[in-house]
Amino acid sequence: MAEPTDRTREFYERGVRAARQGRFMAADHFFQRAVAHLYGLHGAEGQVHGARHIARIYTELGLARMAARHYRRALALLERAGGRGSVLFGVVAAQLEELNGANLSQVLAGLGILSPGNGPVTDLELHCGQVLDEVRAIAAFGAPDDAACARAAQRLNAAGVPTGRGGAWTGQLIRTLCEGPTPQD
Incomplete structure (x- = not known):
C-alpha cells in the first residue's frame, strides 16, 4: 500500500x-x-x-x-x-x-x-453509473469548461436521470463532480 x-x-x-x-x-x-x-x-x-x-x-x-x-x-x-x-x-x-x-x-x-x-435501490443509485460515465468522459482531459458541463447536464436531463435532490442537473453540479474551479461571480 x-x-x-x-x-x-x-x-x-x-x-x-x-x-x-x-x-x-x-x-x-x-x-x-x-x-x-x-x-x-x-x-x-x-x-x-x-x-x-x-x-x-x-x-x-x-x-x-x-x-x-x-x-x-x-x-x-x-x-x-x-x-x-x-x-x-x-x-x-x-x-x-x-x-x-x-x-x-x-x-x-x-x-x-x-x-x-x-x-430498495433508489432511482439515484440506479442511474449513478450513467452520471459518473458522463463526468469521467468530460473530465478525462482536465477540468472541463462551462459549456461542456452544461452539455453533460442537458444529456442527463434528457435521459431522465435525477439528481440527489430530485431536481434537474445543472452545469454547476457537473462541475462540482469534475472538481473544476467554481466560476467567480
Whole structure:
C-alpha cells in the first residue's frame, strides 16, 4: 500500500463531506478517486477491491446501506469475471453478511444518527453509473469548461436521470463532480 498523499486525503475528505450531506453519488466518485489514487487499482480486480474499500469507508461512517451496496457491487463484479467460487468471493460475501447481521441501526440511533438500512435501490443509485460515465468522459482531459458541463447536464436531463435532490442537473453540479474551479461571480 502506498502512503496517503495530500491529493488522496483531499479526495477522501471531499467524499466524507458529500456523504454527510447525503450526496452519495459525489461521495462515491471522490472515494473511488481516493482509493484508486492510494492503491493504484486497475481493471476488474481493481474495481472489486475498490468497491470493498469504499464499502469499508461507508461502514466506518455508519452508512450501512451504502456499505452494503458496494459489497454487493463487488460480488456482482466478481461473478461477471467468473470468480463466484473464489476465496475473494467468499470473503466479500462474509463481509456483506456480517454487515447485514449487525444491528447498526440500533447502535447508530443511540448516537443520534439514523440509518435507513438496506432498503430498495433508489432511482439515484440506479442511474449513478450513467452520471459518473458522463463526468469521467468530460473530465478525462482536465477540468472541463462551462459549456461542456452544461452539455453533460442537458444529456442527463434528457435521459431522465435525477439528481440527489430530485431536481434537474445543472452545469454547476457537473462541475462540482469534475472538481473544476467554481466560476467567480
